[in-house]
Amino acid sequence: MLICQHIANRIKSDQNQDQSLEIMNKWVSSVEKSYHHIYHELTTSSPSAVDDKIPTNWTEERFKHIINLREEALDKGRELWADFVWFVDCDVFLTNNQTLKTMVNTNYPVVAPMLDTLSLYSNYWCGMGLDYYYRRTDEYKPIRERENKGCHRVIVVHSCFMVDLRQVESQRLTFKPEKINGYNGPHDDVITFAISGYWTDVPVYICNQIKFGYLLSPLDDTQTIEDDYAQLTNIMLEASVDFPTMSPHQQLTEYVTPPVKTTLGFDEIFLINLERRPERRQRMEWSLNHLGLKHKLINAVDGK
Structure with missing residues (x-):
């Protein structure tokens, strides 16, 4: 556990149109004992029309x-x-x-x-x-x-x-x-x-x-x-x-909402991986999951 005894965090958040304040409150309550102090001012903003446009x-x-x-x-x-x-x-x-x-x-x-x-x-x-x-x-x-x-x-x-x-x-x-x-x-x-x-x-x-x-x-x-x-x-x-x-x-x-899995119109997406390289497989599976790509794992033929 990281103990930041000499670090004080100052967080000020307003004009949000999402769940930022709720998320920030939960984060602060879970880590505040690790810091010297957390100054936070989280202001609830007036409701406004939310769309997909960014100013x-x-x-x-x-x-x-x-x-x-x-x-x-x-x-x-x-x-x-x-x-x-x-x-x-x-x-x-x-x-x-x-x-x-x-x-x-x-x-x-x-x-x-x-x-x-x-x-x-x-x-x-x-x-x-x-x-x-x-x-x-x-x-x-x-x-x-x-x-x-x-x-x-x-x-x-x-x-x-x-x-x-x-x-x-x-x-x-x-x-x-x-x-x-x-x-x-x-x-x-x-x-x-x-x-x-x-x-x-x-x-x-x-x-x-x-x-x-x-x-x-x-x-x-x-x-x-x-x-x-x-x-x-x-x-x-x-x-x-x-x-x-x-x-x-x-x-x-x-x-965190995971993306919907898809094969991008293909019948299958194959991940071919050597059994002796699990770290590569883990990183590729992590990447494919974040990209929302449904895949099938195939063990590669080991030339050794």
């Missing part, structure tokens, strides 16, 4: 809300005299149990583990245009594809990053545009935080020397929640190559 264009009000939540977390860390504040969004999947230790040991004021996706997208920018938005640079791809391994200074990290509050320059960091002298850019938490560091010479790093975890890519206007489910399934399968297979928390299995 891909954020309103100014939504940005203001997120900015306030992040600034509140940063202030709370300072108030508690915490050594670090680790921001982790809910679409991040950390699969390497050495991630936290690795980030702490870098001793950088702001540092992030590079997260893999099913595309070139990741949780950092190497460049920013005059309009403050993302600009592709020559440095980006070699980092993303791990041609250049290590920790690299970048201009933006997001979705999953750590702030070292022990370092005095961290006091210059903020998510609020009004706290940055001369800033006239967009009200965006990612951009504002980056500028607060860039303009005051607080270095920001992305580390890619090993695989740390995965990140869901943003959807576009034409995609639905089903596309998000498919992306999540594919990331789970991808992660199982290098890490143990994911499984739901023992208290939350009731919320």
Whole structure:
């Protein structure tokens, strides 16, 4: 059992249209004794029409809300005299149990583990245009594809990053545009935080020397929640190559609905496997089950 005696979790959730609050309450009650403290504010939102569309264009009000939540977390860390504040969004999947230790040991004021996706997208920018938005640079791809391994200074990290509050320059960091002298850019938490560091010479790093975890890519206007489910399934399968297979928390299995089994129109789908390689069979059966593929196991002929 993992005992995190010096770790405090801060969770704030609202505007949900699913069972997130019920799930979160069950999770908190099952793990709270393992942490120093869990601060959680789970707000029941007003009922709204639920469909399969995902809001891909954020309103100014939504940005203001997120900015306030992040600034509140940063202030709370300072108030508690915490050594670090680790921001982790809910679409991040950390699969390497050495991630936290690795980030702490870098001793950088702001540092992030590079997260893999099913595309070139990741949780950092190497460049920013005059309009403050993302600009592709020559440095980006070699980092993303791990041609250049290590920790690299970048201009933006997001979705999953750590702030070292022990370092005095961290006091210059903020998510609020009004706290940055001369800033006239967009009200965006990612951009504002980056500028607060860039303009005051607080270095920001992305580390890619090993695989740390995965990140869901943003959807576009034409995609639905089903596309998000498919992306999540594919990331789970991808992660199982290098890490143990994911499984739901023992208290939350009731919320996981297995897909309907199908043979995709074929008479049979065969899984041919050597009896002396049970670990391969187990991973393939796990993968096929998550894909909803009905299969028949056939023992391979062993050439030995």
